Amino acid sequence: MKKISILLVVICFLILGLAGCGGTGTAKSEKASFHASNPYEGDLSGVTLDIGAAGIQNAQGVLQAAGLDDTPYTVHFHNLRGGNLVLEAMAAGQLDAGCGSQIPPIFASLSNNGGNFKIVAIRKGSTLDQELITGPKSKASIHTVADLKGKKIAYVKSTTAQYFLFKMLEEAGLSWNDIEALPMSTSDSLSAVLTGDVDAYAGYGNSIIQAKNKGAVTLASAENILSGDYYWYAAPAALADSKKKAALIDYLERINEADEWIRQHPKEWAAFYAKETNQKADEYQKQFEEQEAQRKGRIAPLDEKTIQSEQDIINSFIKMGLLKQPVEATGLFDDSLTEAISKFHVYE
Structure with a gap:
């Protein structure tokens, strides 16, 4: 009887131990799995991709979070904080590929070598938190975009903010x-609209969120x-290299899968990611x-x-x-x- 009791105790410890292990395992989310829809039969181990992006959230950051950064090729990632900087690096032959907004390619294409880039794919995303706002001191007297005639408006030059401000005015x-349009950085614009040095601010991202948390309101x-x-x-040289091209297709599909993860x-x-934006994790999650x-x-x-959208931006900048x-x-x-990207999974 004593042996049976001891055996039962041992079994209970084993069950609890396994349950504990199971608890620990489920506390950590499983990383994403990856199966390429465009498998490359050759060896990519000798390939190095130099990638730049205006923020890790559209590239290497999501791969790391999802566990899909274990690529069969080497990636040197450069967080350049702006699409214009990405394209400057591409023009200098320092990057194979990069990610940025619709605006920088327009101006980069006017350089002597045409900017040494081509647009090869789209990263679809949200249009939220891109707004024209009025500050705590001006919101009582400004209620519509038409009220901005003769007013001081801060904006970030040569970005989507300048484009949408123009469309709103039109x-x-x-x-x-x-209007008295004043080009500023996002941080200077945030400060100016809160202090009343400008009447309104056309901007995006965290600067808009922070401003509204401190009393600014959405005008449009x-x-x-x-x-x-x-x-x-992508750089034309990277597209002409069959192995780099295959690696880039693989890299983009990994991002697509990481986005779902x-x-x-x-x-x-x-x-x-909240560490990148200096936000609380729960605020960024929302x-x-x-x-x-x-x-x-x-x-x-x-x-x-997409091409029509780009042409509309170009035409607006000509008018300005x-x-x-x-x-x-x-x-x-x-x-x-x-053709290769068309095979990527579209998650509903």
Whole structure:
């Protein structure tokens, strides 16, 4: 009887131990699995991709969070904090590929070598938190975009903010010359709109969120003006190299799968990424879930709608006098990855 009792105790400890192990295992989310839809039969171990992006959330960061950064090739990632800086590095031959918004390619294409890039893929995303706001001291007297005539407006030059501000003014019957437009950084704009040094601010991201947390209000949203598209740019030399091209396709598909993983694990992603934005993890998680509810982040192939959107931005900048010569949007794009990207899974 004593032996049976001891045996039962041992079995209980084993069960509890296994349960404890199981508890520990489930506390940590399983990382994403990856099966390439465009498998490459050759050896990519000798390939190095130099990748740049305007923030880790559109590239290496999601791969690390999802556990998909174990690539069969080497990746040197450069967090360059702006699409213009990504394209400057590409023009200098320092990057194979990079990610940034719709605006930088327009100006980069005017350089002597055409910027040494082509737009090869789209990173679909949200258009939330891109707004025209008024500050705590001006919101009582400014209620519509039309009220901004003759007012000081801060904006971030040569970005989507300048584009959507122009479109908002146009819709309200105002021209760019009807306002005192003041180009500033996001941090300076945030300070200026809160202190009342400017009457309004056209901006995006955390600067808009912070301003509204401190009393600023939305005057107009760019939610239905912007496409939500970010671009992936590639150097022509990388596209001409069969192994680098295969590695880039693989890299983009990993991002597409990682985007789905972070959607399914928002808490883990928020804990990972909030450090980058200096936000509390729960605050960023709420922001992220709202963005994903509006439009899921994913890698998508080029399409005619995207090219038309780019041409509209170009035409708007010509009207503003930012561009002195016409630019044909079609010349900025290269569809050599479109067939491969069309095979990527689209998560509903």
